[in-house]
Amino acid sequence: MLRFLSRQASLSIIRQVIPLKTASSHLSAGTPAIRLRTVSAASNGHYLVSMPERRPFARLPADVSPVNYGLCLKPDLVDFTFEGKLEAAVEVTQGTNQIVMNCADIDIITASYALEGGEEINATGFNYQNEDEKVTLSFPSVLQKGSGTLKIDFVGELNDKMKGFYRSKYASPSGEMRYAAVTQFEATDARRAFPCWDEPAIKATFDITLIVPKDRVALSNMNVIDRKPYPEDDSLVEVKFATTPIMSTYLVAFVIGEYDFVESQSSDGVTVRVYTPVGKAEQGKFALEVAVKTLPFYKDYFSVPYPLPKIDLIAIADFAAGAMENWGLVTYRETALLIDPKNSCASSRQWVALVVGHELAHQWFGNLVTMEWWTHLWLNEGFASWIEYLCVDHCFPEYDIWTQFVSADYTRALDLDALDNSHPIEVNVGHPSEVDEIFDAISYSKGASVIRMLHNYIGDEDFRKGMNSYLLKFQHKNASTEDLWDCLEQASGKPIAAVMSSWTKQMGFPIIVVDQEQQGSDRVLKVSQKKFCASGPHSGEDCPRWMVPISVCTSEDPSCSRMKVLLDQPEITITIPNLGPNKWVKLNPGTVGFYRIQYTSAMLDSLLPGIRDLTLLPVDRLGLQNDLFSLSRAGMISTVEVIKVMEAFVNEPNYTVWSDLSCNLGVLSSLLSHTDFHDEIQEFIIDLFTPIGLKLGWDSRPGEGHLDALLRGLVLGKLGKAGHKATLEEARRRFKEHVEGKQILSADLRSPVYLTVLKHGDSSVLDTMLKLHKQADMQEEKNRVERVLGAISSPELIQRVLTFALSDEVRPQDTVSVIGGVAGSSKQGRKAAWKFVKDNWEELHNRYQGGFLISRLIKLTVDGFAVDKMATEVKSFFESHPAPAAERTVQQCCENILLNAAWLKRDADDLHQYFLQRKVPPV
Secondary structure (H helix, E strand, O other), X not given: OHHHHHHHHHHHHHHHHOOOOXXXXXXXXXXXXXXXXXXXXXXXXXXXXXXXXXXXXXOOOOOEEEEEEEEEEEEEOOOOEEEEEEEEEEEEOOOEEEEEEEOOOEEEEEEEEEEOOOOEEEOOEEEEEOOOOEEEEEEEEEEXXXXXXXXXXXXXXXXXXXXXXXXXXXEOOOOOEEEEEEEEOOOOOHHHOOOEOOOOOOOEEEEEEEEEEOOOEEEEOOOEEEEEEOOOOOOEEEEEEOOOOOEOHHHOOEEEEOOEEEEEEOOOOOEEEEEEOOOOHHHHHHHHHHHHHHHHHHHHHHOOOOOOOEEEEEEEOOOOOOEXXXXXXXXXXXXXXXXXXXXXXXXXXXHHHHHHHHHHHHOOEOOOEEEOOHHHHHHHHHHHHHHHHHHHHHHOHHHOHHHHHHHHHHHHHHHHHOOOOOOOOXXXXXXXXXXXXXXXXXXXXXXXXXXXXXXXXXOHHHHHXXXXXXXXXXXXXXEOHHHHHHHHHHHHOOOHHHHHHHHHOOOOOEEEEEEEEEEOOEEEEEEEEEEOOOOOOEOOOOOOOOOEEEEEEEOOOOOOOOEEEEEXXXXXXXXXXXXXXXXXXXXXXXXXXXXXXXXOHHHHHHHXXXXXXXXXXXXXXXXXXXXXXXXXXOOOOOHHHHHHHHHHHHHOXXXXXXXXXXXXXXXXXXXHOOOOOHHHHHHHHHHHHHHHHHHHOOOOOOOOOHHHHHHHHHHHHHHHHHOOHHHHHHHHHHHHHHHOOOOOOOHHHHHHHHHHHHHOOOHHHHHHHHHHHHHOOOHHHHHHHHHHHHHOOOHHHHHHHHHHHOOOOOOHHHHHHHHHHHHOOOHHHHHHHHHHHHHOHHHHHHHHOOOHHHHHHHHHHHOXXXXXXXXXXXXXXXXXXXXXXXXXXXXXXXXXXXXXXXXHHHHHHHHHHHHHHHHOOOO
């Protein structure tokens, strides 16, 4: 309610100057009810969809374009408004009496245009097209061809929606609540800060001036060149920044607030600063170390220097995404940038390293060379999501990060892309409301996976050559996917465009079906492809085909590809000379190719000993298990068979393999929560994880590293949640000592201990956890608590957690994880979370207005249902409560619910029988 009141107060201030088209009117006035696709099970088991009608959209006219924006902004950190003056150098290419620009939630007070050396013409009208987020400035006479100056005075609101120019609440060291003014412009929100040509291809230079309180830090993309007292108010200063390179509007940024910083210089002379909340400069040192290593790494990798004199990385309290790659001023959630040497866990350090690597890659790939339109978003995000791993592997080889890529990105993308409601990597994007839909695992994780496959297919040397050619050819310009393929094709001499278009222009991926026979001393493989779908494979004449780079390894050298071929037709034969009948063959060594594999039973049986004796590489043990799990969900093999394979992992030492197993068992446990034998899968989990739990113990030993810390946390959390008695007792003992201050838990043990005591705890445990949350000085610790609160079991305590999610104690971006934690923890939690989201939909939708957080909230809340009628209920709710940016997510969730229901009907009885048999002692 306080947030609502302060917002209303701020709007009333602006209305005294000029009537404002508020954010709420922008989004509600005339927002069409998006017609959801119809989801129904067809006779072939696929879930048919009818596509929604897309809103009509036209890009900005090309008759007037910007050359330079002279922008001055004066934010009010008390009333949450801002005044702005724009003086833009523009080029009129065709005589016109109107200028069309992007504009949202801004009111223009005056506008004028003057041809170079000519008289100033005042605009006679401002016509706002709210739905299209445009404004048309009308002039009494034709603006002649040539260079001129457009001047606009305007006012706007420092909103609380985490987009555009917005306010972010933070506590000063003394505990006083204050506000910073910060920006988030990608994809289409620069128009909320100033009238502009807000399309990635319309680049210009920027001269930015900020008028701010003199006791505040003011930052922008470039370095400060002048700071002087503001003549009209001695409490303010005028801060002027150097001219930017030519760049897109979505990369412009400014921040005004209170911050400390740590500083260093990269080996190539770039000044690097990490800005932290006041008093927490120490927590910026790890990110600074990563950034200082990363900039020279990318300079060498691309053979192109970083083009700005400085780069700032800054932690923002209220921030929707993980981070944003604004050129020279990268903004982050606090948890994606800050590391406390004593209180941060190993997974947080790894996350910070990856996010820093991702955003700094964008300084070249995205900022220096920018996508022509949002259709090519995947190129920005997929590439950065791939190279962040290359960078972290360079900085921290002990993380074994490429194996983790397979579990974190590759398998996640395969799961989403197997749905009938997936989408191609390249999506035609029109209206701005469609852009948020594609900030998903297809653009990021599938994009990264196919680039990893491409890099492997080309080889590192030719890949780097092609990348250098691409960056030099298109620097300070815009490019499309095809432009990159051309450069890589010229560097490698391989048919890159033909191969890659089969992966980017059609959705989905193949399942590679393999059979073998022994012919004398040779092994002959028959390899074919068909489309893999979560509801079963798709074949037939209309089945799409891919150009698939296929690698093969054998038991003679599991780490090396024995053969590489391109599967460019439905079926091929591969002959492996001199391979005896007792040797095994495996496709896709390294789990690099973006496809699933279906082996014959005999081939699979020959591979299973490689899991037990660890002769298969960790990444291949993981890939084999993950493929089988997906095949079981698709009804192609029995889930019991997969459970039997999982038992072979009892000797597994690798963290990432356990992480993937744990994730799949979590999916299965969630599915079986709809049955009356849920306890039996918990017993299976306890049996599987106990040996590795005993081996690791509770406390780290000398010589242990990063991956051991990750594995210990994972295993203890799994055992504790499943109710393993010894783990539960020890967790309660350590929790008590932690709370009493006798023995503080190490950061790596906190999540598993918190989860365990909550899962099996009462109201006093919840009270203690909420107290820990309130006392936490670090956002990482607050998030740690928030993510596990949903584990609490009793219905009335679940309601308390849900109410807490919307309280002022939880930052707006973190409400989603609290509700998601409730939905993901139990059957009753899922029902309660879904009811809570429906009951509070207006507030939640208003809070996240169209951003990707609304998609995440929906997915976390409903994806785990496994009853057909729930798909109908979810679909029906969103037909009457439209969420345009989440429309595709709703369809994917409905499909997942139907798939879960079918899976349960198909395999529940067999699983029950298997678990019962495991209990029967041998005679």
